Amino acid sequence: EIVLTQSPATLSVSPGERATLSCRASQSVSGSVAWYQQKPGQAPRLLIFGASFRSTGIPARFSGSGSETDYTLTISSLQSEDFAVYYCQHYNNWPRTTFGQGTTVESK
Amino acid sequence: EVQLVESGGGLVKPGGSLKLSCAASGFNFSTYSMNWVRQAPGKGLEWVSSISSRSTYMHYPDSVKGRFTISRDNAKNSLYLQMDSLTVEDTAVYYCVRDTQFLGYDYWGQGILVTVSS
Numbered sequence: 119e120i121v122l123t124q125s126p127a128t129l130s131v132s133p134g135e136r137a138t139l140s141c142r143a144s145q146s147v148s149g150s151v152a153w154y155q156q157k158p159g160q161a162p163r164l165l166i167f168g169a170s171f172r173s174t175g176i177p178a179r180f181s182g183s184g185s186e187t188d189y190t191l192t193i194s195s196l197q198s199e200d201f202a203v204y205y206c207q208h209y210n211n212w213p214r215t216t217f218g219q220g221t222t223v224e225s226k
Numbered sequence: 227e228v229q230l231v232e233s234g235g236g237l238v239k240p241g242g243s244l245k246l247s248c249a250a251s252g253f254n255f256s257t258y259s260m261n262w263v264r265q266a267p268g269k270g271l272e273w274v275s276s277i278s279s280r281s282t283y284m285h286y287p288d289s290v291k292g293r294f295t296i297s298r299d300n301a302k303n304s305l306y307l308q309m310d311s312l313t314v315e316d317t318a319v320y321y322c323v324r325d326t327q328f329l330g331y332d333y334w335g336q337g338i339l340v341t342v343s344s
Contacts, residue, residue: 152330154271161321161337162271167330174332205271212327213259213276213285220270 120144122206124218130226137193139221141206146186150210153182153191156220157202165204166191193223201225228252228333230322235338242312242342248305248322248335256280256300259325262307264318265337272318275307276325290316312342 121144131137141151149169154162164173166182169189179194193200206218234246246262262274275296276285284296295308305322322335 150328154331161334162331163334164330164332167326168328171329173330207271207330209328209330213261213278213283213325214287215273217271217273 120147120208120210120216122208122216122218124204124206124221126221127219128222128224130224131196132226133198134195135226137196137200137223139191139193139204139206139223141184141189141191141218143187143189143208147208147210149185150208150212151182151184151189152207152209153180154205154207155200155202156205162205196223198225228324230324230333230335232320232322232335232338235320235340237341237343238312239344240313240342243308243310244312244340245309246307246320246322246338246340250303250305250322250324253324253333255303259327260296260298260305261323261325261331262294262296262305263321263323263331263334264316264340265321266315266318269318274320277305309340312340314342316340317342 123142125140151169153166156162170182181192203220209215229251231249261276277296293311297306319337321337323331324333
């Protein structure tokens with residue numbers, strides 16, 4: 119089973135600052151990575167698929183990059199509504215999939 | 227508008243059974259693979275099961291294999307999860323999720339809580 123490790127566990131950022139979240143796979147997942155945002159009491163929301171493609175309606179301040187085993191989600195200028203937990207997911211063995219343990223983005 | 231609405235959750239004793247349902251609307255249900263994903267209290271996301279559009283293939287992680295059964299009724303636009311031999315570790319919010327294969331999990335239900343406790 120491919121394991122995804124997200125870092126850091128918690129990221130403290132001020133509004134307007136840049137946030138960079140990392141997701142590392144235990145073996146290559148060939149760009150088959152998605153990112154989700156989850157706010158308290160809500161279902162996750164798809165942000166990025168295919169490592170770098172924004173889902174419908176996702177603001178341009180969210181961007182994804184990476185290949186092989188290392189992936190990054192960047193929020194270019196953090197807004198107040200972006201404080202949440204972010205999960206990466208791989209689907210290289212679709213339909214089997216695993217998620218990272220999550221990164222909490224909190225207000226500094 | 228795509229909607230996924232789960233039902234059937236609740237409190238069950240260890241060793242017991244429960245069947246979750248998910249009513250889908252707003253899209254051509256019969257052409258999508260569907261999944262169940264769960265989230266234990268205060269924890270991360272765990273994929274629980276997947277079913278292909280015509281029920282040809284079903285997949286499970288080892289944590290639930292042999293205990294959970296996913297099924298669907300395309301005529302009723304409904305997805306199901308039969309959960310048997312439940313343990314306290316199965317306590318979680320269960321989400322019904324639409325699968326676009328290589329485009330991610332694009333629609334999620336609001337989730338339904340399953341509590342396994344004596």
